[in-house]
Amino acid sequence: MQEKPFRNDGYAKVTGRAAYADDYSISGMLHMVPVYADYVAAKNLAVDYSEALKVPGCVRVFTAKDVPGSNVFGQIEKDYPIIASDRVRSWGDVCALVVAETRKAALEAATKVSITADPVRAVLTIEEALKDNAPVVPSYGKSNIVVEHKLRHGNPDQAFDSCELILEEEFETQAIEQGYMEPESALCVPRHDGVIEIYGSMQHPFSTRRFTAALLGEPLSNIEVYTIAVGGGFGGKDDNAAAVCARAALGARLLKRPVKLTYSREWSFRETYKRHPYKLSYKVGFTSEGLVKAVKAKMYADSGPYLSVTPWVTWRSTAQCFGPYSVENIHADVYGVATNNIFCGAMRGFGAPQVNFSVEQIMDIAAHTLGIHPLGMRRMNMVKQGSETVTGQILDDHTVSLEEVMNKVVHAIGYRKKYEKCTFGKSENDELYGIGLAISYRGSSLGAEGMDFCSAIINGQFDGSILLETGIHENGQGSESVMMLILADELGVNLDRIRYRRSSTSSIPDSGTTVATRGTIMGGSAVVTAVRKFRELLSFHLAERLRCKPEEVTYHDDKIWGLNFAYSLTWEEAMRELYLQQVTPYAFGTYQAPPVSWDDTTGQGNAYFTYVYSCQAVELTVKKSTGKITLKNVVAGHDIGKAVNRAMVLGQMYGGITQGAGMALMEEFRMEEGKVVTDNFDTYKIPRMTDMPEMTGIIIENSDPHSLTGAKGIGEPALELIAPAIANAVYNATGIRSKKMPITIDPEDLNE
Amino acid sequence: MNSITINGKEYTIGEDQLEMSLLNFLRENLIMTGTKNGCEKGVCGSCTVTADNRAVRSCRMSMEKMAGKQIITIEGMEYPDGTLHPIQQGFIDAGAIQCGFCTPGMVMSAYALLLANPEPSREEIRKAMRGNLCRCTGYQQIVDAVELAAKRIKEEHLSVTAGCLA
Numbered sequence: 018m019q020e021k022p023f024r025n026d027g028y029a030k031v032t033g034r035a036a037y038a039d040d041y042s043i044s045g046m047l048h049m050v051p052v053y054a055d056y057v058a059a060k061n062l063a064v065d066y067s068e069a070l071k072v073p074g075c076v077r078v079f080t081a082k083d084v085p086g087s088n089v090f091g092q093i094e095k096d097y098p099i100i101a102s103d104r105v106r107s108w109g110d111v112c113a114l115v116v117a118e119t120r121k122a123a124l125e126a127a128t129k130v131s132i133t134a135d136p137v138r139a140v141l142t143i144e145e146a147l148k149d150n151a152p153v154v155p156s157y158g159k160s161n162i163v164v165e166h167k168l169r170h171g172n173p174d175q176a177f178d179s180c181e182l183i184l185e186e187e188f189e190t191q192a193i194e195q196g197y198m199e200p201e202s203a204l205c206v207p208r209h210d211g212v213i214e215i216y217g218s219m220q221h222p223f224s225t226r227r228f229t230a231a232l233l234g235e236p237l238s239n240i241e242v243y244t245i246a247v248g249g250g251f252g253g254k255d256d257n258a259a260a261v262c263a264r265a266a267l268g269a270r271l272l273k274r275p276v277k278l279t280y281s282r283e284w285s286f287r288e289t290y291k292r293h294p295y296k297l298s299y300k301v302g303f304t305s306e307g308l309v310k311a312v313k314a315k316m317y318a319d320s321g322p323y324l325s326v327t328p329w330v331t332w333r334s335t336a337q338c339f340g341p342y343s344v345e346n347i348h349a350d351v352y353g354v355a356t357n358n359i360f361c362g363a364m365r366g367f368g369a370p371q372v373n374f375s376v377e378q379i380m381d382i383a384a385h386t387l388g389i390h391p392l393g394m395r396r397m398n399m400v401k402q403g404s405e406t407v408t409g410q411i412l413d414d415h416t417v418s419l420e421e422v423m424n425k426v427v428h429a430i431g432y433r434k435k436y437e438k439c440t441f442g443k444s445e446n447d448e449l450y451g452i453g454l455a456i457s458y459r460g461s462s463l464g465a466e467g468m469d470f471c472s473a474i475i476n477g478q479f480d481g482s483i484l485l486e487t488g489i490h491e492n493g494q495g496s497e498s499v500m501m502l503i504l505a506d507e508l509g510v511n512l513d514r515i516r517y518r519r520s521s522t523s524s525i526p527d528s529g530t531t532v533a534t535r536g537t538i539m540g541g542s543a544v545v546t547a548v549r550k551f552r553e554l555l556s557f558h559l560a561e562r563l564r565c566k567p568e569e570v571t572y573h574d575d576k577i578w579g580l581n582f583a584y585s586l587t588w589e590e591a592m593r594e595l596y597l598q599q600v601t602p603y604a605f606g607t608y609q610a611p612p613v614s615w616d617d618t619t620g621q622g623n624a625y626f627t628y629v630y631s632c633q634a635v636e637l638t639v640k641k642s643t644g645k646i647t648l649k650n651v652v653a654g655h656d657i658g659k660a661v662n663r664a665m666v667l668g669q670m671y672g673g674i675t676q677g678a679g680m681a682l683m684e685e686f687r688m689e690e691g692k693v694v695t696d697n698f699d700t701y702k703i704p705r706m707t708d709m710p711e712m713t714g715i716i717i718e719n720s721d722p723h724s725l726t727g728a729k730g731i732g733e734p735a736l737e738l739i740a741p742a743i744a745n746a747v748y749n750a751t752g753i754r755s756k757k758m759p760i761t762i763d764p765e766d767l768n769e
Numbered sequence: 770m771n772s773i774t775i776n777g778k779e780y781t782i783g784e785d786q787l788e789m790s791l792l793n794f795l796r797e798n799l800i801m802t803g804t805k806n807g808c809e810k811g812v813c814g815s816c817t818v819t820a821d822n823r824a825v826r827s828c829r830m831s832m833e834k835m836a837g838k839q840i841i842t843i844e845g846m847e848y849p850d851g852t853l854h855p856i857q858q859g860f861i862d863a864g865a866i867q868c869g870f871c872t873p874g875m876v877m878s879a880y881a882l883l884l885a886n887p888e889p890s891r892e893e894i895r896k897a898m899r900g901n902l903c904r905c906t907g908y909q910q911i912v913d914a915v916e917l918a919a920k921r922i923k924e925e926h927l928s929v930t931a932g933c934l935a
Contacts, residue, residue: 031857195904196904198807247868248805249867668905668909698813709909
């Protein structure tokens with residue numbers, strides 16, 4: 018494990034030299050800005066831009082009519098309007114694109130674009146969307162139910178009869194903005210050979226290329242998307258960020274000049290997809306000892322008008338519908354519902370935070386009702402080695418360490434003693450105290466939701482230096498550094514020998530998106546596969562020089578060794594030798610995720626090839642006089658298989674906890690009548706330094722047999738369970754249950 | 770004629786530039802793109818620079834208001850020989866960098882803090898830098914970084930002054 022923090026971009030980022038999309042400019046560059054319509058739902062959209070063209074410097078205004086390819090695209094359903102044509106389905110729809118010589122002129126011209134349409138009835142809540150007479154929002158299909166998942170395991174209806182305690186609880190979660198610090202931006206440059214180059218702030222170069230190719234009506238090979246510094250994504254820089262790139266590319270293609278499109282924070286908040294708000298209802302039956310016997314769950318997720326990745330988000334909610342617990346009898350029905358709200362898509366956590374917020378509170382409610390300690394309650398029901406999950410998967414081929422993880426966190430924070438001090442609403446002074454915790458498991462990578470493979474290229478140079486490239490994309494999380502560390506370790510070379518090659522969509526095969534906590538496990542495994550091939554090639558050609566058989570050659574201490582260390586070659590010597598033998602020191606490795614399975618009719622199958630096990634505990638105080646909740650201490654434990662870059666693993670934990678705490682206590686993306694109210698960080702408040710306490714991260718490492726490095730991942734597990742831990746701690750402080758986020762405490766309720 | 774000093778170098782402010790924000794002047798006129806635009810509303814801190822040793826939001830400062838002031842931006846922190854300022858080194862060594870978009874603003878806020886208070890407590894660091902948002906790190910390692918920088922400056926007798934003024 019790398020103890021000292023390693024980042025290949027550290028120096029550039031502390032000096033301000035790291036260039037993000039808006040930091041690039043090129044001579045002859047034009048500026049594009051989007052134009053929105055002040056409608057939430059409308060038809061007969063008409064755009065009149067004659068006045069805009071009169072603004073000095075205005076070059077062109079594009080509408081859907083100018084699109085050579087398809088103006089709609091999407092990851093699953095091709096329904097997202099990169100430029101809206103006849104219909105407006107949300108307040109975030111872009112109806113025109115203004116291009117001018119300067120940004121100032123473009124902004125001015127945009128105000129002169131006149132947009133008219135005939136408003137139609139907007140659907141703004143899940144309840145409304147489900148009514149028989151509700152207008153059908155999506156452009157495809159006949160209903161507002163855009164996806165439906167079933168999970169059928171055992172017979173809960175029968176099992177409820179023998180239950181001692183039956184809880185029926187409802188929960189509600191809010192829309193959340195990913196809140197990356199860098200707004201979307203793209204610079205698109207037409208190249209001499211007809212290719213459009215894209216330098217953009219996006220999370221998924223290959224998705225960006227597909228969006229752009231669709232809009233331009235051109236083959237994928239006509240577009241080359243480059244990796245540059247990206248100012249955060251958290252799931253949020255896929256569809257819209259790709260659309261931003263595609264729009265600028267449209268301008269570049271049609272005007273034959275470079276075009277830059279940089280978003281303001283207001284446009285970003287207005288247009289981009291959010292975390293799905295959920296309504297969840299659970300009926301859960303327990304024995305008197307606290308064993309969960311039966312569960313029936315129903316969930317509705319607001320998808321907004323466009324599908325994006327809703328079916329994948331709701332699928333994860335289905336596969337993980339009752340937290341990390343084994344339940345003999347469980348049925349779940351999960352629906353994605355279309356409305357005219359700003360649409361929803363990927364955000365770190367992806368359908369798990371909403372479920373965990375509910376389930377981890379239900380476990381505490383049951384524990385309090387039955388007089389069982391919340392820890393004992395969890396220990397009794399949690400998945401263990403050989404357990405069966407709610408999808409019928411037997412967890413016997415990796416270390417199921419949930420109990421170990423929970424024990425470590427409980428011990429580190431001193432949970433048992435502190436739990437005794439919880440005030441449950443009663444305190445002599447103004448301060449109430451509570452400690453709470455939550456546990457989770459998270460299926461690694463995409464699971465049965467999608468195609469899952471990744472590639473890596475090792476390109477040895479004849480002077481002994483090495484270029485590495487993978488299909489995993491750097492969003493700021495440090496993935497390039499992790500890949501370099503894995504290569505250095507597997508090849509036994511010093512880090513300074515390796516350069517990570519800035520990859521593009523034309524330099525490496527499509528390796529899927531860097532989401533779902535799959536970067537380290539998939540990319541790292543691809544690097545290992547490439548290293549194995551690379552070493553085999555080198556060993557074959559160097560064995561003679563090393564006076565041994567190829568299989569006896571070893572790689573460590575920045576050298577290549579023969580048998581018993583009798584002979585060795587420096588990398589400079591070895592690469593020179595390959596040059597003389599006219600051999601290219603190059604290896605391409607791919608890694609396919611181990612098989613998973615899923616039966617749509619029953620929701621049964623081996624949903625994921627492995628799981629990350631997590632526990633987070635939090636201490637907080639609540640002021641009786643004001644209801645103000647203050648976090649005091651957080652301890653998080655995660656079994657991530659193996660830590661590659663320790664400081665970055667901890668950084669992922671602290672960042673995830675902070676985003677989760679924001680969701681729990683302050684964040685709420687609000688719309689009124691479908692129009693965005695919280696359009697910048699002054700109204701959409703995310704945690705500041707003073708909102709967060711000191712945090713401790715515990716890294717637990719049970720090497721995972723499905724990962725060629727032993728490492729799993731940490732991005733999403735870090736975020737998905739602090740909210741219920743906070744909700745439980747708030748209850749333990751106040752005696753008040755919070756079934757809705759963000760959690761607020763009304764002091765009047767405390768003084769009753 | 771109005772003028773402004775940026776990283777030790779004096780620039781004339783043209784009549785047509787008086788209403789421009791300092792952020793746009795830096796990014797567009799001087800092509801100093803290290804200072805970032807995160808919200809253009811003075812609430813995220815990504816555009817923080819120092820003006821006469823105090824942290825300011827450059828997106829909210831007009832050139833007219835900034836006339837006569839001594840500005841330090843992220844580009845001015847490093848020493849001319851390429852050595853990093855202790856605060857910058859602290860960010861690297863504490864693992865305080867992820868996406869890096871907030872980092873220049875964070876470094877500049879930390880600089881203003883250490884000029885005014887060379888030995889801040891963790892609590893004081895959090896209070897002084899609460900105007901700088903970060904979505905990646907949860908701030909823990911950023912507080913570590915500033916603490917580490919302050920410790921090194923004291924123990925190794927380093928200068929707090931920005932590299933460009935050394």
